[in-house]
Amino acid sequence: xxxxxxxxxxxxxxMTKFGKREGKGLIDLYSEAAEEALQRVKVDTIDxxxxxxxxxxxxxxxxxxxxxxxxxxxxxxxxxxxxxxxSGSGGAxxxxxxxxxxxxxxxxxxIIGGEKMTHLPxxxxxxxxxxxxxxxxxKHGVTLPxxxxxxxxxxxxxxxxxxxxxGYVAVKNHLHGSMNPKAHFQKAITLEExxxxxxxxDPLKVMDYTPVSDGxxxxxxxxxxxxxxxxxxxxIIRAVAGSTDTHIVHEREDLLILNSVKxxxxxxxxxxxxxxxxxxxxxxxxxxxxxxxxxxxxMGFYPRGKSWIAAMEFETRYDGELPVNTSxxxxxxxxxxxxxxxxxxxxxxxxxxxxxxxxxxxREIDYALSMSMGGxxxxxxxxxxxxxx
Amino acid sequence: xxxxxxxxxxxxxxMTKFGKREGKGLIDLYSEAAEEALQRVKVDTIDxxxxxxxxxxxxxxxxxxxxxxxxxxxxxxxxxxxxxxxSGSGGAxxxxxxxxxxxxxxxxxxIIGGEKMTHLPxxxxxxxxxxxxxxxxxKHGVTLPxxxxxxxxxxxxxxxxxxxxxGYVAVKNHLHGSMNPKAHFQKAITLEExxxxxxxxDPLKVMDYTPVSDGxxxxxxxxxxxxxxxxxxxxIIRAVAGSTDTHIVHEREDLLILNSVKxxxxxxxxxxxxxxxxxxxxxxxxxxxxxxxxxxxxMGFYPRGKSWIAAMEFETRYDGELPVNTSxxxxxxxxxxxxxxxxxxxxxxxxxxxxxxxxxxxREIDYALSMSMGGxxxxxxxxxxxxxx
Numbered sequence: 127x128x129x130x131x132x133x134x135x136x137x138x139x140x141m142t143k144f145g146k147r148e149g150k151g152l153i154d155l156y157s158e159a160a161e162e163a164l165q166r167v168k169v170d171t172i173d174x175x176x177x178x179x180x181x182x183x184x185x186x187x188x189x190x191x192x193x194x195x196x197x198x199x200x201x202x203x204x205x206x207x208x209x210x211x212x213s214g215s216g217g218a219x220x221x222x223x224x225x226x227x228x229x230x231x232x233x234x235x236x237i238i239g240g241e242k243m244t245h246l247p248x249x250x251x252x253x254x255x256x257x258x259x260x261x262x263x264x265k266h267g268v269t270l271p272x273x274x275x276x277x278x279x280x281x282x283x284x285x286x287x288x289x290x291x292x293g294y295v296a297v298k299n300h301l302h303g304s305m306n307p308k309a310h311f312q313k314a315i316t317l318e319e320x321x322x323x324x325x326x327x328d329p330l331k332v333m334d335y336t337p338v339s340d341g342x343x344x345x346x347x348x349x350x351x352x353x354x355x356x357x358x359x360x361x362i363i364r365a366v367a368g369s370t371d372t373h374i375v376h377e378r379e380d381l382l383i384l385n386s387v388k389x390x391x392x393x394x395x396x397x398x399x400x401x402x403x404x405x406x407x408x409x410x411x412x413x414x415x416x417x418x419x420x421x422x423x424x425m426g427f428y429p430r431g432k433s434w435i436a437a438m439e440f441e442t443r444y445d446g447e448l449p450v451n452t453s454x455x456x457x458x459x460x461x462x463x464x465x466x467x468x469x470x471x472x473x474x475x476x477x478x479x480x481x482x483x484x485x486x487x488x489r490e491i492d493y494a495l496s497m498s499m500g501g502x503x504x505x506x507x508x509x510x511x512x513x514x515x
Numbered sequence: 516x517x518x519x520x521x522x523x524x525x526x527x528x529x530m531t532k533f534g535k536r537e538g539k540g541l542i543d544l545y546s547e548a549a550e551e552a553l554q555r556v557k558v559d560t561i562d563x564x565x566x567x568x569x570x571x572x573x574x575x576x577x578x579x580x581x582x583x584x585x586x587x588x589x590x591x592x593x594x595x596x597x598x599x600x601x602s603g604s605g606g607a608x609x610x611x612x613x614x615x616x617x618x619x620x621x622x623x624x625x626i627i628g629g630e631k632m633t634h635l636p637x638x639x640x641x642x643x644x645x646x647x648x649x650x651x652x653x654k655h656g657v658t659l660p661x662x663x664x665x666x667x668x669x670x671x672x673x674x675x676x677x678x679x680x681x682g683y684v685a686v687k688n689h690l691h692g693s694m695n696p697k698a699h700f701q702k703a704i705t706l707e708e709x710x711x712x713x714x715x716x717d718p719l720k721v722m723d724y725t726p727v728s729d730g731x732x733x734x735x736x737x738x739x740x741x742x743x744x745x746x747x748x749x750x751i752i753r754a755v756a757g758s759t760d761t762h763i764v765h766e767r768e769d770l771l772i773l774n775s776v777k778x779x780x781x782x783x784x785x786x787x788x789x790x791x792x793x794x795x796x797x798x799x800x801x802x803x804x805x806x807x808x809x810x811x812x813x814m815g816f817y818p819r820g821k822s823w824i825a826a827m828e829f830e831t832r833y834d835g836e837l838p839v840n841t842s843x844x845x846x847x848x849x850x851x852x853x854x855x856x857x858x859x860x861x862x863x864x865x866x867x868x869x870x871x872x873x874x875x876x877x878r879e880i881d882y883a884l885s886m887s888m889g890g891x892x893x894x895x896x897x898x899x900x901x902x903x904x
Contacts, residue, residue, distance in 0.1 A: 130519060130619065131618060131619075180572070180578055180579075181570070181572030181573070181578060183569070183570030183572050183573030183574075183643070183646065184570070184572035184573050184576065184578075185572075187573065187642065187643065187646045188646055189569055189570060189573075189601050189643065189644070189646035189647035190569075190599070190600065190601035190646075190647045190889060190890060190893075190894075192599070192600065192894075193600070193601065193647070193759070193762055193889055193890055193893050193894050194649070194762055196759045196762065196893070196894070197649065197761060197762025197763060197893065198762075201759055202759060202760070202761070202774075203758045203759060203774070203775075203778045204757075204758070204759045205610070205756075205757035205758070205759075206600070206757065206759050206894055207598050207599065207600040207604075207607035207610075207611070207757070207894075208598070208599040208600065209596050209597070209598060209599075209611075210579070210581070210596065210597040210598075210599060211579065211581065211582070211595070211596040211597065212578050212579035212582065215596075218596035221594070221596075222596070222598075222611055222614075225611075225614050225615065225618055225620065226614065228618065229520060229614055229617065229618040230519065230520075231614065253576065254572070254576065254578065255578075257572065257576040257577055257578035257579075258578035258579045258582070260583070260586065367594070368593075368594035368595065368596070369592045369593070369594070370582070370585045370590055370591060370592060370593045370594075370595050371591070372586060372591070373582055373583055373585065373586025373587075374586060385591075385592070386592075389592045500579060500582055501579055501582055504579075504582050504585070504586065505579075505581075505582050505585070505595055505596075
C-alpha cells in the first residue's frame, strides 16, 4: 500500500437517536444525522457524498438514496454514490470517502450511513437478514444468530469460559448505553437480570444479541490542510483497510479467529505506522456478546481464550484500561445496519475530543480504532483515528 | 483534482449475453461475466472486488452480493464492497475501483456489474424503477419514461426536429445490436417498422425505449506498470469523474442540458488532459432515444439542436465519423441496471483493441468515452479510455 496520500480529517459528525423511530424513513434519518453534522460546522460546499445502507430497496422501495440525499442537501456537481457491505456498509463507505479525499479527487466528503428496519415485522426482518447467509448454509437452516451461539459454545468448551462471562460483556455495554442519550437501550442491566433472561439460541440469551433498530450517523471528511479552518480539533483518519474471509463459515480452519478482522486491522496498523499498544479505545461489531471477545482476540488485544477474563475484570469498561464499545455497542446502542460503521466513527470522534459525557473514557486516548464487520466476519474494515491537535 | 495517481489499465473484460436469462440469478450472471474475464487473462491474485447492482435485495432478496462473489471467486484478504448509483451504478463502481488501484491501495481490482430483472412482472419492475423518482414527482405521476417523452416533445418543438429523427437513433442502435452477439435485441429494424410501432408515451414509441433485461459485465483493472505482464494491449483509464444535477428534474433551468453529464465529462477531460475532439467513440446512456441526442449535446459533441441531423446523416453509426453506442446501446443491447456502466467499458475495450467484429468502428480510435448515468441525469460518471500500446 502506498503512503503518497493526503491526510484526511473528520471535522464534524452527527447521529440520530437509535431505536424505534416511528414515522421516520431512511431519508428522514439520513437527513437528521447530516443536519447535526452540518450544523456543528458550517462549510460552503461539499464535494462528495457517500451513503451507506444495506437494502433501502427491500426495506422501503427506495432506489438511489445517495442521489436523493444529494438533492436534499443541495449538492451540485458532486461525486455521489452508495456503498453496501451488509453490516459493514458504514466502514466500507468511510473507506471510499477517505480514498476520494486522500487521493486528492475532492477536498471534502460527507459520509452518511443508516437503515430503517423496525417498521417490518420480526419475521420479515429475519428473512432479510437471512439474505446475507450463504445459500448452502441457509439450506441447512443456519442463521447469523445461530452461528453466534455455536461460536459461543465452541469458545466456552475450548477455553473453559464460565457462562456468566458473556453476561459481563452485556452488562458493560448496557451500562455504556445507559450513559449514551442516543442509544436504543438506555437501561443498565444487572448480571442477575442477564442470567435470568430468556435463552434464544442455547447458550445465548436474548440479552446477548443486538436489537433491530432504526437510525443514521454522519461524518464530514476534509483534507487535513484545510480542516483547521473549520475546527481546532480535527480527528485524523490515520488508516483505513479492508479484508475478507470465506463466505461459507465452516470453510474456515479456525472458527475462533475472524481473519477479515485480524487482517484488516493489521493492514491498518502497517499503513498507519503505529503499533497495537498505542490504541486506547475500540468500537467493534458485537452483533452478539461472544463476537466482542472473538474480535478482540482476532486483533491480538488479548491472548486467545483470555479476553473474557478482561471483561470480568472490567478492563474493557469506559473506566478501564482498554475501553470497548463505550457507545453501548451494537448490543445497547442498536444496529441499524448501514448506520453502524459510521456511528462507530461518531463515537470515536466524541471520545477523542473528550465530548462523551458520563461515558467518557477515563484513560488518555491518543489513537482509537473502529472495526466495521459484514456478515459473519466475511468482510471487515478497520479504521484508525488520532487526535489532530 | 490531483494527478499524483498511478495509471490504471483494463487488462481483461467479460460480459454475459443480455436478455431474458431464464433461471439465471444475479450471482450466476456475475459469475458468468467474471469467468469470461478471468479466463481471458490468468492472474494469481485479485486484491479488490467492487460489484455494482441497484437492488439485489428488492429483486432477489440477496444481501451483500459483493461478499457472495468474493467467496465464489475465492478472494481472500481482499478489499470488497458493492457500489450503487441506480442506472449509473456501473460507472460509479469503476470510479471506486479505479481510485483503489490509482491511489496504490491495491494492485488489481475486479469490477462486476449486473442486474436480474426479467423474472418479475412488468408492473413490479415499473414499481421498482419508480423507487428512484423524487417523491414530489412520483405524487404527480411522473415516471422516467414519461420524462423522456416530455424531453422529446420539448426538443422537437424548440429545434424543429422531425419525428423520424429519433427513429434514426433507434434504427442505428438496433443495427449495432444486430451485430453484437451479446445484445438483448439482435434484430435490425427499418425506419418504417419504427414509425409504425406503438406509441407508449406520446411522442415516444415502444421502439424508443430500452427493454427490461438480465445481464452482467466485468472488467479487471491492474496497475499499468504491471499490466504489460498480462497483456500487450491494455486499455488505459485516462480519467474518471462524477457529477450530480438536481434530483427534482423541474428544478433545472434548462431541461435540454444534463449538467451531470456535461460536468462529469468536462472534469474527465481536464483530469485526463485531452480535448473533446480526440474522443473517437462513445458509449452513452440511451434509456430512450432522445437521451442519446441530449447527452451528445450536453457534452458538446454537437451544437445544441443539431445532433439529430448527425444521426440522420449516419455520423454516429459504427462506420461514421463519431460512432455512438456501437454495442447497440441500452436500446438494443439492453439495460440490466447495474451491468450497464461496466458493459460500456467492455464495449470500449473491444473497440479500442479492434475486436468488435462486424460492428468494429471504421475510423481510427485513440481515445474513447463511456458515460454512465443515474436516474434522469441526476448523477453521471464519465470515463475516458486510451490505447496502452
